[in-house]
Amino acid sequence: MTRVTIKQLCKGLVLLVVIALTLPGAVPETHTFSAGLTTLWDAPQGPGRSDDASRWLTRLRDSVALPRAGCEKLELPDLSLTKPARAFQIKVEREQFGARSPIVYLQEPIAEFFIVVATDVNGCPWLSISGRGLPFAHRDIVSPFPYAHLPALPEGAVVTAIVQDYKAIRPWIMLADETSFVRDNTVLWIGMGAYSGILLMMIVVALGFDAYAGSRVALAYAFYCFALQIWLVQNFGIGSAFVPCWPGPQYFPFLQAISVAGVVLGIGFAVLEFLQLRGRVRLAIGGFVVLSALCFLSSAWHAAGYRAGAAVLFVLAVATIVLLARGVFRRSASIRLFTLGLGATMIGGGVQAFSVIGSGVEVSRLAAFAFPIGSLFQAAFWLAALIIRLRGEHRDLHELEGQQAAIIWAMPDLILVFDRQGICLDYKQPCATRFFVTGSELLGKNVSAVLPTETASAIQRGIEKVLQESNLQSVFVELPVDGNIHHYEARIAPNGANKVLVVVRDITLQKHNEERIRRLAYFDTLTGLPNRQSFLERLDRELLRARRTNRRMALLFLDLDGFKHINDTLGHSAGDCLLQTVAERLQEKLRAGAFIARPALDESGLHFARLGGDEFTVVLPDVDTAEAACAVAQRIQALLRRPALIGEQEITVTSSIGIALFPADGDDAATLLKHADTAMYYAKEQGRDNWQLYERTLTTRTTARLALEGDLRKGLERGEFRLFYQPQVRATDGTVIGIEALIRWQHPQQGLVSPALFIPVAEETGLIVPIGEWVLNAACSQVRQWQQSGVSVPRVAVNVSARQLGAAGFLDTVAAIIVATGIAADRLELELTESILMEPDAKRITGLYRLRAMGVHFSIDDFGTGYSSLSYIKRFPIGTLKIDQSFIRGLPQNADDAGITTAIIAMARSLDLDVIAEGVETREQLDFLQRAQCPKLQGYLFSRPLPPDEIEDLLRRGRIDLPAKNAGE
Template sequence: MKTNNVQVQRPVMLLSDDDSEVRRLVYDSLDRLGCEMEEPDNGEQALAAFRRIQPEIVLLDLAMTQADAFELCASLHGARGGERVSILAVAGRGDLEGVRRAIDAGATDFLIHPVDVEMLGLRLSCGRRSAQTRERLSRNEERNRGLIKGIPHLVLQISKEGTVLDFEAPRDFDLRQFPDGLRGRRIQDVFFADAPYVIVRCIERVIETAESQVLEHNVRIGNDIHVYETRILPNAEGEPTVVMRDVTERRKMEKELLQLAYHDPLTGLLNQHSMRERIARALELPGQHGRMTAILWVDIDHLKRVNATFGHELGDVLLQRVADRMLGCARRTDRKARLGSDQSIKAVARMGGDDFVVLLTEISHVKGAANLAKRLLDDLSQPFVLDRHEVYVTASIGIAVHPHDGAEAGTLLKNADSAMHHAKAEGRNNFQFYTSSGKTAALRSLTLEGDLRMALARRELFVEYQPEIDLKTGETVGLETLVRWDHPTLGLIPPLDFIPLAEETGLILPIGEWILSIACMQNAIWHKSGLEPIRVAVNLSGHQFRQRNLIKTIAKTLTNSRLDPQHLELEITESTLMENAASTIHTVKELKSMGVRLAVDDFGTGYSSLSYLRRFPLDVLKIDRSFIRDVTINADDAAITRAIIAMAHNLNLEVIAEGVENEQQLQFLQENNCDMAQGYYYCRPLTPAKLTKHLEKQSSGL
């Protein structure tokens, strides 16, 4: 509705006595201005009408007698929505006290009687704009309060004196100790006993400087300690707002992420990235004159064997126990070092797999690194109990020393790794310092590994056969299959150089399967060509023997080659047989049931328990060449060889002597009733073509 200069969307409420001159004049003025009016008769009706129509403007005659004008003014202002309404008090000329009381009760403006129409119109326009402004502010305040309620933080409005003016608490905030709420409470009471002083000081600082403050502190809630982040924000009135949020879970997650970023998840040790940083920082620090830093690269020997025997879960448990034992050794060493003002262990890390690194600083002599390596070897050689099994492992340790073996973390780690491989090449369970020659050997080993992975595909591997001779007839009765590697640039690689590498990398599995297939097919070809049947022996590595599909693989190979199983002999080392005897017996019996012959290879180098071996359904026992070499000049070797032959015969086992190289050795074996022999005295390993001629010659009786 629009009238003259006044636009009023809701009725104007007029509160005055029925017969008063104010009512008559104001009514006429409002009517001339075109305003719709609401005229309650008394205070009760006024409040009811106020709630019903929510007027923008109320005209209140302070001289009314039907109700107390000031109480009515206060009631209207305190009613729901009253803070958004403009209340114009109409006072008599000179009634300044009445105007003051009306304003204190909630009036927003006043008019002096007698009322001028034009002045009334202007005051109504101003009152309407003021009401609309207050309504907008009220809506914004409600919206902001709704947003604050939705924030899961404790929000406090603090007075300059340090008491709570207003607050919003999240649903899960425990207010049981404040049943009447927080308003009027001292700030010291609200923040409990954990961090009141520092928070109060920060609030004072905000009031003084008008600059925000942020702090983090612990709050005890029940039996738990929670981490809170508190932000104290200034405002123009000098009444800071305090926002507290529980960041316990966030800090816990950050800690976990930090742990994952810098630590190995399995062992809890530092990871490779973190260790590289530690080494780099250690090298940057100015050390005492003549002091050095050492890197010990520790590799756990034969962990793959543990995984294959007990499973990867127990293998992981073993790695955790190894980590604990290394940490214990490092801490003992560090305590002794501090007492003696010598070396300091800065970190232990797992680099991945079965590799660990120890950082040793402030050593005055390389002997300090050697002493730590010895202690690590001793500690790690003690048995580990896994699922009621005693497991023994050893370690190979490589040591690189700064500044002699490198100036940077990467170089030192690479050289320590190289020295570790040198320790492995020296028989494991020892430590080696880095040398340039060791580096050359390590590089060659890495090169060979890469080339060996391609050797099968490139057809660089081939087999030769060494005859096994019957010592009574002198005839070839068996053949041992031997693999050879013809490297395209290095020439023939000795088996001792690449077979251990194949076992360490797992390449022995495809290579071994290929050897088995080639040997069976070649033997079948000889049989088909009319040569007398002969058995061919193939060595099974420990890795192959532990494969679950071993029986299927051998059965498939025999089927594909159409070789009679009795003409295949499988050689297994005694250490492989004894490694996990319970499951091994089952596998051996399955192989025996297929009809193949079974031989114990390199007997005498491992457990050497003939009484235990009788539990296995074996056919042949091969005496290791180390006993045969000195059998004619070493009384102990001669006695051992005689005993092995005699005991093997008592167990109905045939005996083959390996490495026979001269007439004297042969004569000794014949005198002691050894069944068969092989070695350079009779024949070097032969290619299939040369061996074919050898067998043809034997078949013809020449």
């Protein structure tokens, strides 16, 4: 079939299906399509409209349940008030059916309830109910469609039909005489039986293809056909009508949801496997398929799921048709046939989905069969596509085998076949490669007759071992070729019962590379300096020499200041360039003997190394005094302060250096390195761009810090932390508008420990993450406890550090705590530091907006002390700025503080942000902030941080009396 023919078939198929499904078409004379249906009322769309549902159900009951003389009393079934329903009126013309009583039916096999109400010729009310909500045994005529056999009606009678269904209500109501109705249903059952047989045949064929070729495509198609078979049996009631053990009507929603979801997954599985989609297209189509299937599956519990799944499926159908129209998949004949069948399925599914999501829009009743019709076209096209594809794969396999044979002959290896006695039976030798022996020299001879005794013995032992153990063996030999020593690897593998295959490869270049790698193992690839391993070995040798000669030496531990910031802002390539520049300066500019007494690669002097990251070490082997070592450290810092041009950016870098002396500060390499590292960290604590000699007190400080870290871990486990709360008040009248949760540590020996002492350690060690989680959980639990006891808590603010926010799963933890404690999300405010704004991670910002959508508020703590800009603030869902207390402390006397504070308040007002001034302690500060129209205040002037029981009393009062103005004001 040519490309043009396939294109014409595709266009013809689309045109045929669209015309058939969007136009009413011709209808047999014995059937009347209710094109002129009159809608009486709509039932409620959910629980929120139950009053409306009561009204129309009451009206229906009044019309059929009132006792009338000579008439049988009817009772309306107890129908759900929450399911959507619509009522229609149908006029029955007597001349159309004569004396025969017509049948009114709904050409919708999955409708739950079809209720027909009429008044017979005797003026008595009459009612009939059918649908999937009732057992099939209630139907006198076995039909997939709900129906009612009308009684004798007066001339021009009007019948009321009510359709109730949670999925969709489509007004495909028909009138027919009983003979035609029975005949058409018989034909329909036969057709569906044939359809089901075809599907079973296709499943068997597809499984056969899978068993023959191991094709995932065939397996995917079999899965789709199986899912379609289940859907057919469930959707048209074949199981309910003909399978005795089929679940009853109470399980109908669940079975329908599973069957539809299975068909959607089957389509998606086949599309992804056959079209071999990659990248974003695969993710997009796969995502829509899974989403649609989940929506349909959820319809078993939530009525809206069916419409949502149909809507997603309709979008998927449109998107797929667009892709087909653009020719995305026209890569081969099998792909074109597959997409042609897929187009038929998508058109049918799309039309049927549109009839679901477009309830009330006039759609042909043939849309009820749109999907099965499309699937029938699809089955034929997909079968042809499978056959063409498997034939192509079979052809490709033969080509691959030929290519593999060609590759073997193109390999630069000597391939030999030996028997158990070591006699060469066959060989293959590349012409361009020289070996220690040729295949022709070995052919028909024993290996010991041609090769040196030691080499022949090694190969013979390898042959015997392979034949005994059937495992691959490798023999390495060195032999002279053209005057040079070459290295060879002989890989011996079993090749039958008494034969082996020997592949000989020249690995001389590989050996040279391994030697080069061993050398690189001792040098840093980025800077060319000795690495940690080389440094430690060299340091041990220098210490041994110093002990023998009774001489002193010094070790300098150097760390670049702010290197991480350079990496984060300018990129890792800029950081690498900076490290290379530092290494070059230290090697080229420093006085010979100060750092590197001889060239770096000279075996007699190797004293400068990069340990990793931005850490460097310098060994000074002949330093007699601490002053000399300090002088070297000062020269290093002066050298590194010179601006460096990295790309187009000029960078000035500083360093912190720790100095340890031998033997005063350590007698071995590990101790000396640890003490130099300790001194370096102390130098950073002193302001960076600094050097520091090691002192024993530094170890004491380090030990105390480690002890504090250990106590912190134990304190978290033992529950030693407490929360205090400081109120936030409205500036105009003192109304409490929120509280801030502040952590305190009740140490068993040291008493109440200030956060200023343990929070920095928690930040450095990462303990801030579990501690912060505890604070958040404890604060939310306390708020919930207050609310249960009748105490109103406007809002509780909890501090969150940058490390907390960057921890994996933190935002999910916040959401989980809100749900677990049961507080309203809008009662929680997270106080972020300005440093968070400097790292606008897209994933993090998305998570913050997700929490904001839940109701969580966000504020910037200590605003004004960092480097945040308006553009950063706009990216985050910030609602409040907290002016740092360092600006409030100088009010109103300090003009700079006053100007900054006023500017922040004005800026926040223009950005529609709230403002809280922290650290308000005097009446003068309060007066200034009130004049500046700062809306909210916090500080010791109003209340110190209080334990829960004391803050509870304040919350019950709801306000704090503002201090009186000073006399004379």
